[in-house]
Amino acid sequence: MRLRTSFKAGTRRKLLHAAISLIREKGYSSTSVDELCTQAGVTKGAFFHHFDSKDALGVAAADHWSEVTGAFFDNALYHRHSDPLERVLGYLDLRKAILEGDIAEFTCLVGTMVQEIYNTNPNIREACEASISAHAGKIAADIAAAMKRYRIRGSWSAESLALHTQAVLQGAFILAKAKGGPEIAAASIDHLRRYIELLFQPVTPEKTEAP
Amino acid sequence: MRLRTSFKAGTRRKLLHAAISLIREKGYSSTSVDELCTQAGVTKGAFFHHFDSKDALGVAAADHWSEVTGAFFDNALYHRHSDPLERVLGYLDLRKAILEGDIAEFTCLVGTMVQEIYNTNPNIREACEASISAHAGKIAADIAAAMKRYRIRGSWSAESLALHTQAVLQGAFILAKAKGGPEIAAASIDHLRRYIELLFQPVTPEKTEAP
Numbered sequence: 231m232r233l234r235t236s237f238k239a240g241t242r243r244k245l246l247h248a249a250i251s252l253i254r255e256k257g258y259s260s261t262s263v264d265e266l267c268t269q270a271g272v273t274k275g276a277f278f279h280h281f282d283s284k285d286a287l288g289v290a291a292a293d294h295w296s297e298v299t300g301a302f303f304d305n306a307l308y309h310r311h312s313d314p315l316e317r318v319l320g321y322l323d324l325r326k327a328i329l330e331g332d333i334a335e336f337t338c339l340v341g342t343m344v345q346e347i348y349n350t351n352p353n354i355r356e357a358c359e360a361s362i363s364a365h366a367g368k369i370a371a372d373i374a375a376a377m378k379r380y381r382i383r384g385s386w387s388a389e390s391l392a393l394h395t396q397a398v399l400q401g402a403f404i405l406a407k408a409k410g411g412p413e414i415a416a417a418s419i420d421h422l423r424r425y426i427e428l429l430f431q432p433v434t435p436e437k438t439e440a441p
Numbered sequence: 442m443r444l445r446t447s448f449k450a451g452t453r454r455k456l457l458h459a460a461i462s463l464i465r466e467k468g469y470s471s472t473s474v475d476e477l478c479t480q481a482g483v484t485k486g487a488f489f490h491h492f493d494s495k496d497a498l499g500v501a502a503a504d505h506w507s508e509v510t511g512a513f514f515d516n517a518l519y520h521r522h523s524d525p526l527e528r529v530l531g532y533l534d535l536r537k538a539i540l541e542g543d544i545a546e547f548t549c550l551v552g553t554m555v556q557e558i559y560n561t562n563p564n565i566r567e568a569c570e571a572s573i574s575a576h577a578g579k580i581a582a583d584i585a586a587a588m589k590r591y592r593i594r595g596s597w598s599a600e601s602l603a604l605h606t607q608a609v610l611q612g613a614f615i616l617a618k619a620k621g622g623p624e625i626a627a628a629s630i631d632h633l634r635r636y637i638e639l640l641f642q643p644v645t646p647e648k649t650e651a652p
Contacts, residue, residue, distance in 0.1 A: 244563070256557070259557070260557070333559065341615050346471070349544065355621075401608035403612065404555060405607065410570075414608075415538070418608040420597070421597065421601070424640075425639070
């Protein structure tokens with residue numbers, strides 16, 4: 231998702247958007263405070279007026295990411311479906327549709343950060359975890375409603391399937407980065423969509439083997 | 442996968458194993474040449490005798506990772522199954538079984554590196570892509586054989602499903618890092634296994650809705 235920063239945006243917001251942009255391009259560790267200030271068009275004094283450290287900006291960037299992406303998905307059209315299964319599938323269709331532009335623009339800030347800092351920066355890790363779990367929680371609610379509507383009972387839970395959707399998306403981004411384009415990520419979302427469709431088809435006959 | 446480095450291992454191998462260990466713990470960018478030398482127990486002069494730069498070590502580490510993990514999976518017991526579908530499912534069971542120890546020990550070197558450097562270091566990106574694709578290629582061969590045996594034709598290909606297994610694993614590692622433990626990754630592998638089982642059940646009746 232591309233974030234637009236207006237010329238008049240406040241210093242704090244400019245730094246948050248610079249962080250979201252630079253970290254998705256080159257990772258957290260190799261993004262310096264100097265680069266963040268240059269990209270945001272603010273002084274180093276202004277940076278330290280708003281943030282005690284680069285790590286504090288990392289936490290704030292994860293929280294800001296949660297707010298911005300949360301609003302984007304809350305306002306998405308798939309919520310118009312009365313059938314909760316259609317909302318789940320519509321969510322995946324949207325995730326596929328927004329795989330466009332540069333890789334840095336469609337990949338995930340918090341997945342990128344937590345990959346690097348999970349063991350070295352517990353505050354950023356927690357903010358990334360909170361972002362992923364809050365997003366998954368909204369999808370879990372639709373999955374739970376769909377399970378009820380279609381009387382699906384599995385050895386899996388709505389929460390587990392919702393977190394799995396996020397695992398697939400995060401892994402799809404890694405393969406897109408390795409391959410240099412979004413096609414492989416779209417293919418993984420297709421597999422995930424097919425899995426959910428299969429889960430909601432209740433009959434599971436025996437497999438047949440070719441003679 | 443934990444790599445064991447013997448006291449007598451050569452300098453080059455010690456540095457490769459130090460890279461695999463440190464990069465999985467803290468990412469590529471925040472791993473310095475000094476730390477690599479300290480962990481490997483070698484001098485900086487020895488480092489630059491073997492590698493022109495940290496980036497050269499990054500490429501060599503990805504290639505070494507491919508060799509070590511390739512040998513590990515080539516020698517795994519799931520290959521004993523005559524049914525190729527059992528080999529695919531056995532592969533996933535093994536991937537789940539090796540989710541143990543510290544997170545750094547079961548996560549993926551090349552997925553961690555490509556997440557950070559895809560846009561800034563094309564040589565490392567290529568080595569990571571080659572590692573993921575070569576591994577996926579072996580799984581694709583078993584999936585293709587299973588599709589033939591069970592007469593499965595889908596809108597998906599064996600290659601696409603094999604790459605999807607790698608996307609799920611990579612994303613599962615990210616969620617494990619966010620959550621601080623392997624349970625969530627195991628749950629995603631369970632979902633992937635269930636998906637493949639469903640794909641190989643040929644009948645797809647209409648879904649029924651609760652009244």
